[in-house]
Amino acid sequence: MKAKKKIFAVLSSAALFAGIMAGCSSNSDSASGDKDEDSGQVTLTILVDNQTNLDGMKAVTDAIEEKYDIKTEYELRPGGGEGDNLVKTRLATGDMTDLMAYNSGSLFQALNPEKNFLDITDEAFVETIMDDAKDALSSNGKVYGIPSTSFMAGGWFYNKKIYEELGLSVPKTWVELMANNEKIKEAGKTAVIGSYKDSWTAQVIVLADNYNVLQQHPNFADDFTGNKAKIADTPGALRSFEKLAEVFDAGYLNEDFLATGYEAGLKMLAEGQGAHYPMLSFALPMLEANYSEELDNIGFFPQPGESADENGVTVWVPGGIYINKNTEHAEEAKKWVEFFVSQEGIDLHNSKIKPQGPPAVKGVELSDDVYGAVKDMLPFFESGKTAPALEFLSPVKGPNLPQIAVEVGSGISKAKDGAELYDKDVEKQAKQLGLEGW
Amino acid sequence: MSETQIAVKAETTFRTNTRKRKTVRKLFSEILAIILSLIIFGVPFYFVIVNASKDTKESSLLNMDLPSSFHLFENIQSVMAAQNGMIIRAFFNSIMITGFSIAILILVGAMAGYVLQRRTSKMSPFFNFLILAGLIIPPAIVPTIWVLDGIGLFKTMPGIILVEVALNLPFTILLYKGFMATLPKELDEAALIDGCGRVRLFFSIILPLLKPVSATVIVLTAVGVYNDFVNPLYFFPGAENATLQLTLYNFSSMYNTQWNLLFTNILLISIPPLILFIFFNKKIVAGMTAGAVK
């Protein structure tokens, strides 16, 4: 009974509120003609995959409803390949929602953006999107989407307590990192946490090295895509696999790294059994959930390269939100996305879900309670020392990288052999995609 | 006629002359059997049950200790609620797939086994070869998807049911064929003389007589189809289409494993086979005798 009353109260106040807002907007905004004069409210539909935590987005859309009287209706779709197919089918049959959340980069570019999405290149707010993100949300130089979350970074999480205890400083080169590892090992602790039971964690050292690869071979991504460069034959790219092997060869990993999973890896890092954990920053919310008292002791540095001058971070570009080209509510949709990437919108989003990396929009201030590890990333973003991970620059990504990384990272195979095997894996993928030059 | 009858007789004559020496040895055997079976087969069950009763933190230690506080019913509730009640939908899917597969298999398999045993012709070796091939050859995965997709049955319940039927048919036909051999042909003759048609002969005379072997088919295919993980994975994918075996992955995602819930889930999905086992325990041995040993 009580619950019913409450719902009724909420509904009636919302209706009242909607009425007031409708009055305001019809005065100020007479241009948009397709509004229902009586209710005055426009409803935008958005298609989101069911793997996403929607708390942040919902906080933003609640505000949009209050502010602009634009209601947002969520439609959920499955993730993965099944979700891709669904999106493609709905686009092809003209059955797409007004807004759509989807991957950025090559997956998005494969959707034929010119035909399906609204070009927002000339909108003022697009200027504020960071370049790495903007590129991944563009096709043929035109921008079609806004970033749906903040960036993520891949690199090395470290336990600050151990660093203090042993008097270590954050390494700027690979040699320094390995020297730190040696000292940690001598002190009887695990220098590098391996959690290769979850084989996807083994790829991080390879993937997070892309900034360093691009420093040495600026055209690597394009050459790789065009079958002009192979990892095994490109010294800088092969180096990523060698780094993975070196960590094992030097004996820096925990003893049972093949039986340790991702969760256990986080535990070791938080509780100080291990000093380093190469990982993506999406680990931060889980660290907070399970080890909130230890969270301040966890820092981040990018995977270092050969020289201290070239120290930068590999970033994971957030997915995008795109506007359907055939929407009946283009103006409202634009307002919607503009608010989404405004300081206010991002603050609302972050108030529900703490950002796992720096914002993908320029000039946005982060609140003080942001993760310490994210603060460690900020300088690299401010100075532009970032590069997207290879998967955002090239559509080819072999499906067997996790297993190959486990083999290289556990001494089953050599770095060079692993790289060659991965090149073959990539070749299969490229052929399957029907890319040119393969 | 059946081997079980002989077997029972054989068993009773195990009593030999030297009884006293035997009783000591027997007692020793019994104790040994119980201890061994408890260690090898009982401990894992105990492990699952104990850990299904713990809270998440305690279960993550993965030891054999008794739970400090009893959480089984809470855990069951959490498992039921996970992923918007996925387990309930999965339960429905699994039961439908299993039920329909068995029904079709029994009908279609009995008809085929009956004719193949009764009628011998030049074609017989060919049919036998097809059955053997079906037992041995692994199904071609992607082409099967291609076929299903082509006739609009990919990712549908009828699709997965028909695939399960096709893959279980050879063994089912073999069982029926074996059992048919024990029914005298005179029976058919008598029925025909009474004016039964060919169709009625089968459905009203033969099919009821096949009950014992049908029980075996029910147990074996029910367990097989219910526990099947691979075929639904390939031919019945999608969040809506989850089967009970897939719910096990709810609690061991790449990010987080809640062992207590995983073990509770294991416990829950093991209940239907347990019930089946309790009801058909004796029939399983008898069925194997009729089918596999011949």
Next chain:
Amino acid sequence: MTKLTNRSYTYYFLLPAGIIYFVFFLLPTIMSFFFSMTWWTLTDWKFIGLENFITFLTEPSLNIGFKNTIIYAIVTCSLKVILGLLLGVFLSQKLKTIGFVRSMVFFPTLLSTIAVGMAFAMMMHPTQGLINTSLKIVGIAGPDWLGDTTIALLSVALVDVWKGVGMATVIFIAGIMSIPEDYYEALAIDGGNSFHKFWNIIVPLSRPAMNSVIILAFIGGLRSFDLVWAMTKGGPGFSTDLIASIIYKQYQGGFYGLSTAGNVILFIVVSALAFPLYAFLNKKEVDL
């Protein structure tokens, strides 16, 4: 009309079974030979000859499956035969608790392979797992059952035996119980002991049961991958990949032609081993 002829048993009765079997099993099997030689996206294909097979046979991450599949099938099959026979003999005795013990042995057969795999994977953890913590109490340092690439496949095979030995045992029990009592009586007159009973009577006379166990276990071992998938996902690296798990991974990766080539290879391997084995066992049976 009253005469019983072949025509009394109409082949029309075969139609429903035949259609289902053809459409959902035979047709895909036949088509697999064609699609294994293509680059294939399900909607579109391009003929590429034997390239998929060459890839399969030359890439170490793919051809490791041959060795593993055969090892896995032989280990699980022989252990199931040996342990199933011993358990079968033991459980054919007239013990008071026989019902309980038999149920214990048989029950794992009814459980979900995935559930069994997950539970055992946990118990096989090198430091926290139940098995090694128990071994530690008696002073044995247990191995890393699933992490050590030299024994990981065997560890999975052992779990397969744990789960499957109940079925083998039941078949053996059925076989042993069908041995006529005269044989034992004759042996008792000749003054044979229990070993003679086992070796001279039970082993040869439970041959049909043994043949069934061998065929079922061996083919099962060659074709299955669900336990491997639940326990190691083929890892560490590719060290426990079976042909069947590789087929699945290629399918997941979207390499449909390659996956189908794997299917054809599995078809050839299974046929090349199972048909002769079947013929050999059947021949022996007749000789007896």
